[in-house]
Amino acid sequence: MADLSVTFCGVEFRNPLVLASGVLGITASSFHHVIESGAGGVTTKSLWLTEHKGHPNPVMIANEHYMLNAVGVPDAGIEKAKMEMAEYNKRKRAPIIANIIAGRKADYGEIAEEIAKLHPDIIEVNISCPNVEDEFGKPFACSRDDASEVCREVKKRVGRVPVIVKLSPNVTSIVEIAKAVANAGADGFCCINTVGPGLAIDLESREPILANRVGGISGPAIKPLAIRIVHEVSRATKLPIIGTGGVTNGRDALEMMMAGATLVGVGTAVYYRGVEVFGLMTKEMDEWCRVNKVKKMRDLIGSMHS
Amino acid sequence: MNVAKHDTFPVTLPIKKIIRETPHVKTFVFAYDLKSRPGQFINIWIPRVDEKPMSIAYDSGKGEFWLTIFAVGDMTKKLHEMKVGDRVGIRGPFGKAFQYEPGDHVITVGGGYGAAPLYNLAMEATSQKCTVDFIVGARSSEHLLYTDRVKKIRNTKLHIATDDGSVGVKGYNTPILEKLIADMKKTAAGKKKLKKTIVFAVGPEVMMKRVSDICFKEKVACQVSVERYMKCGFGVCGNCCLDDTGITVCTEGPAMDHKKARKSVDFGVAHRDAVGRKHAY
Incomplete structure (x- = not known):
């Protein structure tokens, strides 16, 4: 077996596959189940300081090419986060990345500080959700100044916990935004959040299917976009990246690593292959390494010829 | 998978x-x-x-x-x-369906509106050479559902319990199950081979837990229909995960062996709301 371990922002992962934020990830039990299924780490759903309801149903539809979702980031708030983190830590076997969110730039500091007290391995800052625009306006990830302001605010409040920022692909130049966020002190990135938003219409009723009308696009269709962005951000900033977007099998994950990702986020693939996808993909990646005589998977990071 | x-x-x-x-x-x-x-x-x-x-x-x-x-x-x-x-x-x-073999003896225990999906099961099972004891419980006669339809299913015996005694026996439906199991064991005592019996419960979780406890004690096979708050229905949103197993009810259930349900500390005890907060039943 190849050595699948990687180090990301100083944190050791037994393999590069992490559960992406927004899929499963509501309870400690669910995290443990994902780890038992083979994931190298997990990311929480976006955590709010106080309860946030999310959108009515339907919130999610998918076909073989893509998923469209507008769950609307529901969460019970910090007290639940405390309980779930305590539960997770009782049987902790892999790193946990706490994804945080707030409605206003100024509110990121407080949730970041509260979450840092729970000692997650890494904090991931969600400034790029495309399906709460009606409530909060354009995501902060769409502006260089907003994105770096949020990053600075979070960095000030979390001590030594590494901070990564989840970027949006729905911008003119993601590299410019990544550079600004890097200058604001980010320790790494998660690329990319969902694309769009997109719209799907039911023909017979002529109604938009999602209750929120529009939703972020994920799944196989967005993989080439994610690969390109990971490559560009990695080259431009030299910071470590969680590459996320349309990865559903071992080859996809290796491609993401060759583009420059250290960790690979797996989310929508749970829809296509069940929670077992983590174990299946790890096996597929290991098999490729064996055939291609790669002893350490981390040697593949950023190895695309250019 | x-x-x-x-x-x-x-x-x-x-x-x-x-x-x-x-x-x-x-x-x-x-x-x-x-x-x-x-x-x-x-x-x-x-x-x-x-x-x-x-x-x-x-x-x-x-x-x-x-x-x-x-x-x-x-x-x-x-x-x-x-x-x-x-x-x-x-x-x-x-989600997953109920499981049985053709020719099994099926006992359904429905609480309130659980009678309707169990009618679906009884119709299918009797077409597969199964015999059925169909137990329903409701608050009173006006809350009973599907009894006239169940009476018309072949090889099916209807048993009713109501809280107020307006129809059938007065009280819970679970004593009917206990009596059926006791009678079955008495009849079986003289015989070499007992027909395979499976109990299926659909209704309030506290009732299903009671049914499961009876079946667990009497060593009778049992499946229950676990209900949790669901958004997507296909194992992605994570709202319906059970503690401590972490399984999603929408893909690993709703119909599941009661032993699988009993592995969860939540079964008959607690459920989660739309934002994932836990509430006791």
């Missing part, structure tokens, strides 16, 4: 027929080959109102299925206002 169907877009179907069951319950008939099995569920969508998971009351297997729905919330009340020909969105079927 939990492989979702790779298309979870809705189909919007016209209501073919509406049957009034009780003052607050209607059955909606759709002409559509749902390809479902008893125990599975669908998501029912009314555009601009809501989408909710619902059990299936009957699937003919020949292009017709029924939904029996209690008008209790915004969406179900809206559905009750709809007329024949109005369109309703359907997604699914989702």
